Amino acid sequence: MPRTKRDIIPYLFLIVPVIIYIVWVIAPMIYTFYLSLTNWDGLTTPEFIGFKNYIKLFDDKVFYISLTNNLKWLGAFITVPVILGLGLAMMLNTAIPGEKFFKMTFYMPMVLAMVVSGLIWGWMYHPKGGLVNTFLMSTGLVEKGPGWLSNRDIVLWSIIIVAIWRQVGYVMVLYLAGLKSINPQLLEAATVDGANGWQSFWRIILPLLTPVTVIVLVISVIDSLRAFDLVSVMTRGGPANASSVLANFMYIESFNNYKMGYGAAIAVILFMISLGFIILYLWRVMKDELEY
Amino acid sequence: MTRKSFWITLGLLTVLTMSLTACKPETVTVVETVIETVVVEKEGESIVETVVVEKEVEVETEVLVEKQIVIYNSMHGDPDPRAADEEIVKNFMEANPDIEVIHSIVAHEDFKTAIRAYLTASTPPDVLTWFAGNRARFFIDNDQIMDISDVWESEGWNESYPKGFQALSTVDGKQYFLPTSWYWWAVYYRVSIFEELGLEPPTTWEEFLAVNETLKENDYIPIAIGTKYRWTAAAWFDYLNMRINGPEFHINLMLGEESYDDARVAKVFEYWRVLLDNGYFLEDAAAYSWSEALEPMIAGEAAMYLMGDFIRDSLPDEIEADIDFFRFPIIDPSMPIGEDAPTDGYFLAANATNPDTAKLLLAYLGSVEVQTYNAEELGRLPTNSGVDRSLFTETQQKGMELIDGADFVAQFYDRDTTPEMADEGMNAFIAFWDDPDSIDTLLADLEAARQEIFAEE
Numbered sequence: 001m002p003r004t005k006r007d008i009i010p011y012l013f014l015i016v017p018v019i020i021y022i023v024w025v026i027a028p029m030i031y032t033f034y035l036s037l038t039n040w041d042g043l044t045t046p047e048f049i050g051f052k053n054y055i056k057l058f059d060d061k062v063f064y065i066s067l068t069n070n071l072k073w074l075g076a077f078i079t080v081p082v083i084l085g086l087g088l089a090m091m092l093n094t095a096i097p098g099e100k101f102f103k104m105t106f107y108m109p110m111v112l113a114m115v116v117s118g119l120i121w122g123w124m125y126h127p128k129g130g131l132v133n134t135f136l137m138s139t140g141l142v143e144k145g146p147g148w149l150s151n152r153d154i155v156l157w158s159i160i161i162v163a164i165w166r167q168v169g170y171v172m173v174l175y176l177a178g179l180k181s182i183n184p185q186l187l188e189a190a191t192v193d194g195a196n197g198w199q200s201f202w203r204i205i206l207p208l209l210t211p212v213t214v215i216v217l218v219i220s221v222i223d224s225l226r227a228f229d230l231v232s233v234m235t236r237g238g239p240a241n242a243s244s245v246l247a248n249f250m251y252i253e254s255f256n257n258y259k260m261g262y263g264a265a266i267a268v269i270l271f272m273i274s275l276g277f278i279i280l281y282l283w284r285v286m287k288d289e290l291e292y
Numbered sequence: 293m294t295r296k297s298f299w300i301t302l303g304l305l306t307v308l309t310m311s312l313t314a315c316k317p318e319t320v321t322v323v324e325t326v327i328e329t330v331v332v333e334k335e336g337e338s339i340v341e342t343v344v345v346e347k348e349v350e351v352e353t354e355v356l357v358e359k360q361i362v363i364y365n366s367m368h369g370d371p372d373p374r375a376a377d378e379e380i381v382k383n384f385m386e387a388n389p390d391i392e393v394i395h396s397i398v399a400h401e402d403f404k405t406a407i408r409a410y411l412t413a414s415t416p417p418d419v420l421t422w423f424a425g426n427r428a429r430f431f432i433d434n435d436q437i438m439d440i441s442d443v444w445e446s447e448g449w450n451e452s453y454p455k456g457f458q459a460l461s462t463v464d465g466k467q468y469f470l471p472t473s474w475y476w477w478a479v480y481y482r483v484s485i486f487e488e489l490g491l492e493p494p495t496t497w498e499e500f501l502a503v504n505e506t507l508k509e510n511d512y513i514p515i516a517i518g519t520k521y522r523w524t525a526a527a528w529f530d531y532l533n534m535r536i537n538g539p540e541f542h543i544n545l546m547l548g549e550e551s552y553d554d555a556r557v558a559k560v561f562e563y564w565r566v567l568l569d570n571g572y573f574l575e576d577a578a579a580y581s582w583s584e585a586l587e588p589m590i591a592g593e594a595a596m597y598l599m600g601d602f603i604r605d606s607l608p609d610e611i612e613a614d615i616d617f618f619r620f621p622i623i624d625p626s627m628p629i630g631e632d633a634p635t636d637g638y639f640l641a642a643n644a645t646n647p648d649t650a651k652l653l654l655a656y657l658g659s660v661e662v663q664t665y666n667a668e669e670l671g672r673l674p675t676n677s678g679v680d681r682s683l684f685t686e687t688q689q690k691g692m693e694l695i696d697g698a699d700f701v702a703q704f705y706d707r708d709t710t711p712e713m714a715d716e717g718m719n720a721f722i723a724f725w726d727d728p729d730s731i732d733t734l735l736a737d738l739e740a741a742r743q744e745i746f747a748e749e
Contacts, residue, residue, distance in 0.1 A: 041408075042409070043411065061737075125579070127579050128576075147576035147579050149579045150576040151576075152726055152727075235520070239578035239723070239725075240720075240722040241719060241723075252715070256405070256711065257712045
């Protein structure tokens, strides 16, 4: 008897979060899936139309532009900020003067709201009076700076740079925490055994940082899939969809064009993609737990 | 888990404290001498601030309970219109002490996003701001807008509103909409630059091109435009199409009855392309919003801007004195003249919870008094012909003449066609702007979109 009583307690504690989770996460998710099978316009009664939204979606140019842009974002996100963040963490993990100041400086962008970052960079990218082009022109390298947010070939990268600028400090902090947890004796032992800095980095530090790297990668993947704020503030997906990402595409279709059903279909696809990565991550974490 | 519960508890406590604080003035008033408090919610960028208007009235407490309410949602989010809107509501409540207006102001774009949620809510707002034309027609067809023929009748609007505005509000002989203000579109220009170069406002396409060329030769940016939000480009399409192919073709295209792969549409882009190829437009237009693109014009670097009359709201006074406007040049003299003159107004939600008080407020909003106030405060052109025309400034008179001289008045690209089609169309305009050679593909895509969008309806 006492055994069961004790077993119940965790579940009692779980009730509240589970209810909240069902109401705010699970139910809207199911409802969205249902909406994606309708032609709801936000006003009239939804009409069931089967998989028509999905068929249309897979034939939509903007969908492929957005998907490709998301993938480019993902590619940039799992490489650049991770490498830069790790580099910074390695540098700042040693006791150099002003180390706290640098850590704070690099983490600062993360504290700003995305919308604020977007606005500030929007001004910096201003074709005429912006910081970037004014600097470029003052160096005399170019006669006229590019339209960072108006040129369809570079607009996406201009936005990704902002996202990376923001992400680097975050990755750095995660790696710093990871580095602190590495037992210094291991490194000392390696030095005694004659390993140089490079070798101990590749053979000891990096492998020991694997759990952190997994988390960093997962965060990067998820952040790149839900990219929305910067795009919405800086270009709204323009010019002519050149910087559209799935989340922005979904927003425009749902709330600008009032095609709620179609927007829901985009949301479902985006969810499926994210789910794939989440399952991969959970599988990895659980495997690790069993090992230890 | 404990941490989570802690945050939940903290959150609940905060909400509780806040609601208690919010209730405080009301409980006090009930006990002693009666002070009516009216809480007006204003939604700003992200904060919701409440303004409590207090006034002393010597009445029994029971009267307070009987107080009727009306919910009014408006999109007058810019500073000047917001102040005017609040003043109007205040005056209305002073004149009708037994009515409380629950007034919320939401920014323009957010309002457009939220309106369908408002209308389908279990308690929709009673009075809402909206656009006349196709955008209102959609809601009328879906039974979301209340028939207000009785208000039109009792207020005598059938006599005091010009025929054009009556037609704009009427479907199947019943009135559903109250148009209250409108503005014109025209090419605005810096008078001093024109004088310096000895230029006259052009009336034909050839003259227009010549003006552009002279400006460019003298290192001025001939035409300012910011296409970040795309609709500024749609104005060029509207005008070129109406000038080249006539307003009738234009409006039929908007209604989905003409096709985008028509040779006449292609011709519009040929004319447009001349301006682009010659570099008459502000460079990197896609990087600017419409008001950011106004900066070079204010700085005296750009000379012209095709824009609605609200452009003057954003100009410093000393620049405003140096700004004048002219009718978009005539291209084919044999075509009737069409102009864009978007009309804004109000409607009542079909499921309004307080229809009687809502009709009172609506009657007030459509009255000569309020329209005169708006014309004076904001320079908006009134729809009620009862407003004394001698009050208008020279600029307003000129704008009204511009529209009086038009054979056809359109609303605007994204108001005349469906939101979906407008989205496709405006994207195509921007893509064309960036790569004029792609126009054939773009038009083929637009035509495919048109067939799909209008087949659904």
